[in-house]
Amino acid sequence: MKRILPFILVLALIVALSAPALADDVTITASVSEAYVIKIPDTTTNLTWGTTTAQAFGTIGLQSAKLIPGHQVSITVSGNDGLVNSVDNTKKIVYKIMDGTTVFTSANFTDTTLKTLTIVVEQAQWDAAPAGSYSDIVTFTATVTDIAD
Amino acid sequence: MNGKNILAIILALLLLPSFSLIFSTSVNGSSEIQVTVPSEHTVTVICGTGGSVKVGGAGYTGTNRFTVERHTDFSLSASPDTNYELVSITGSSICEMTFDDSGATLKKVSKDTEFTVLFRAVEHRDDPVGILIPVTSKTDSIVAEAVIAGDVASISLDKTEFDEFLSDDSDIGTVSVDISHIGVDINTVTIPADTVRAIAERSDAETSPGMSINMPNSKITLDSAALTAIAEQTKDDALSLHVEKIDEEKLSDVQKQAIADIPENKIIITVTLKNGDTDIRDFKGGSIDIELPYKPQENEDTKTIAVLYVSEDGNMEQIPCRYKNGIVTFTVYHFSNYIIVPGTIPDAVRHCFICGLFGHDINPWCQMLPICAVCAIWIIIITVLFIKKSKSRD
Numbered sequence: 001m002k003r004i005l006p007f008i009l010v011l012a013l014i015v016a017l018s019a020p021a022l023a024d025d026v027t028i029t030a031s032v033s034e035a036y037v038i039k040i041p042d043t044t045t046n047l048t049w050g051t052t053t054a055q056a057f058g059t060i061g062l063q064s065a066k067l068i069p070g071h072q073v074s075i076t077v078s079g080n081d082g083l084v085n086s087v088d089n090t091k092k093i094v095y096k097i098m099d100g101t102t103v104f105t106s107a108n109f110t111d112t113t114l115k116t117l118t119i120v121v122e123q124a125q126w127d128a129a130p131a132g133s134y135s136d137i138v139t140f141t142a143t144v145t146d147i148a149d
Numbered sequence: 150m151n152g153k154n155i156l157a158i159i160l161a162l163l164l165l166p167s168f169s170l171i172f173s174t175s176v177n178g179s180s181e182i183q184v185t186v187p188s189e190h191t192v193t194v195i196c197g198t199g200g201s202v203k204v205g206g207a208g209y210t211g212t213n214r215f216t217v218e219r220h221t222d223f224s225l226s227a228s229p230d231t232n233y234e235l236v237s238i239t240g241s242s243i244c245e246m247t248f249d250d251s252g253a254t255l256k257k258v259s260k261d262t263e264f265t266v267l268f269r270a271v272e273h274r275d276d277p278v279g280i281l282i283p284v285t286s287k288t289d290s291i292v293a294e295a296v297i298a299g300d301v302a303s304i305s306l307d308k309t310e311f312d313e314f315l316s317d318d319s320d321i322g323t324v325s326v327d328i329s330h331i332g333v334d335i336n337t338v339t340i341p342a343d344t345v346r347a348i349a350e351r352s353d354a355e356t357s358p359g360m361s362i363n364m365p366n367s368k369i370t371l372d373s374a375a376l377t378a379i380a381e382q383t384k385d386d387a388l389s390l391h392v393e394k395i396d397e398e399k400l401s402d403v404q405k406q407a408i409a410d411i412p413e414n415k416i417i418i419t420v421t422l423k424n425g426d427t428d429i430r431d432f433k434g435g436s437i438d439i440e441l442p443y444k445p446q447e448n449e450d451t452k453t454i455a456v457l458y459v460s461e462d463g464n465m466e467q468i469p470c471r472y473k474n475g476i477v478t479f480t481v482y483h484f485s486n487y488i489i490v491p492g493t494i495p496d497a498v499r500h501c502f503i504c505g506l507f508g509h510d511i512n513p514w515c516q517m518l519p520i521c522a523v524c525a526i527w528i529i530i531i532t533v534l535f536i537k538k539s540k541s542r543d
Contacts, residue, residue, distance in 0.1 A: 038176070038178070040178045040180060041180040042180060043179075043180060043181065044180070044181045044182075044183060045180060045181070045182050045183070046183050046184065047182060047183065047184040048184075049184055049185060049186055049187060050260055052287070052288050052289065053288060053289065057180075057182075058180070079179075083182060083183075083184055093184065093186075095182070119182065120288075122287055122288075123285075123287065126186075126259065126260070127257075127259040127260070128259075129186045130186065130219070130220065131186050131187060131188035131189075131219045131220075132185070132186055132188075133183070133184075133185050133186075134183070134184050134185070134186065135181055135182065135183045135184075136181070136182050137179050137180070137181050137182075138179065138180055138181075138182065139177055139178070139179050140177065140178045140179070140180070141175050141176070141177050142175060142176050142177075142178075143175040143176075
């Protein structure tokens with residue numbers, strides 16, 4: 001009981017600090033937690049072998065967002081170092097994740113907009129790749145940051 | 150309140166900000182990208198009338214399909230019937246192909262490919278014949294028609310298809326017209342002026358494409374600035390690129406005299422670009438890479454291979470070049486006559502050790518020093534000034 005007491009005291013202190021002052025006017029405050037749901041490409045994307053035009057990867061962005069004004073969600077991609085051969089991990093097919101005509105590395109979102117990403121593999125990469133299965137796992141990381149950052 | 154309780158309060162206070170940190174931690178999600186590269190490819194061989202093809206020792210006519218293991222070579226030879234001759238062997242693929250007198254080899258097959266083998270009756274030898282050739286970029290590939298008449302190939306492209314080919318906003322790299330894989334000698338390629346204009350117009354884009362024309366005897370690659378300069382100077386419908394190995398006899402007397410000291414086993418190449426009767430020589434700062442096949446002699450030191458430009462008035466200038474895998478590559482800023490020289494080049498065209506880029510001739514009165522007269526005078530002036538200053542200090 002003695003150990004729980006200090007925690008109760010601290011919580012009481014917090015409640016006391018946030019309680020409205022006893023005055024003629026009553027101020028009611030409410031807080032809404034910052035929350036967002038991000039969308040990233042499907043769990044698995046199968047590329048068509050030999051295609052040099054842009055292949056669909058998926059969309060990224062915010063499906064829903066309750067952000068504090070001045071905040072944004074930054075989504076970055078990492079791990080896209082090349083599709084690795086399942087038998088010999090020194091054999092790779094280099095690819096690029098594209099946002100339109102530019103290579104995608106990160107994007108900032110403040111509302112529920114989505115960006116369409118594609119994957120491009122150059123002919124020389126297809127030509128040089130030995131036969132076999134290749135795969136790569138890319139990681140999308142979402143972080144809330146200040147817009148000023 | 151004892152010490153333990155105070156510690157508990159401090160710990161509780163420290164924990165408070167941690168709760169708020171949890172809400173600002175990053176969140177991760179992963180996606181897996183997969184692809185399977187096939188272990189086999191299909192090579193389709195279309196054999197025209199008037200002959201047959203041999204693949205793996207067996208003869209075939211008409212259209213046949215062969216399964217080839219990825220990254221292995223595929224060879225075929227063409228056998229014309231009596232009173233027929235081989236016109237061309239063309240491949241749809243952008244894989245590397247080599248040719249000999251009667252056949253072709255597709256090196257390291259890496260995609261499905263189609264060969265077309267054409268024969269013609271000997272009596273129709275001088276008749277033009279149409280073939281299909283690949284036009285490729287980094288992102289796309291289309292087929293153009295080439296009409297072969299003698300050593301001239303006239304290329305035509307479907308405008309709508311070519312416009313679509315160029316419409317890709319991404320970096321399409323160099324637009325490559327490949328007429329090298331046809332098994333016959335071609336010295337002149339005519340290209341529609343509209344084709345060059347269309348590529349030049351796209352040079353306004355963020356990524357400016359160049360254009361390369363791959364002929365059996367050479368490969369000429371023009372950068373976007375050169376293409377723009379050509380487009381500005383083009384009036385007639387067709388551009389005619391001519392690359393030919395010529396005899397010394399075709400040079401002017403002044404040029405012949407200028408190259409008299411160069412070893413006999415040199416190769417003289419003439420490169421011209423014409424629009425109608427007009428020579429296009431000025432590429433306004435644009436550059437052209439020229440690649441020429443070169444077979445070194447036995448025991449030849451390929452590091453000593455040099456390329457010389459011979460002007461109309463007989464002046465010679467050495468052009469930096471490199472040799473690799475049987476190809477000599479050098480960059481020029483105008484078309485003219487060029488000489489591939491095996492071995493050491495004559496002193497008369499050596500460049501100044503100091504200002505080689507300015508092309509000053511080696512000073513005639515001091516051949517031992519690899520510097521030009523202008524640089525020699527500057528060195529003397531600076532030395533004299535330095536000595537005078539040193540003496541005045543003393």
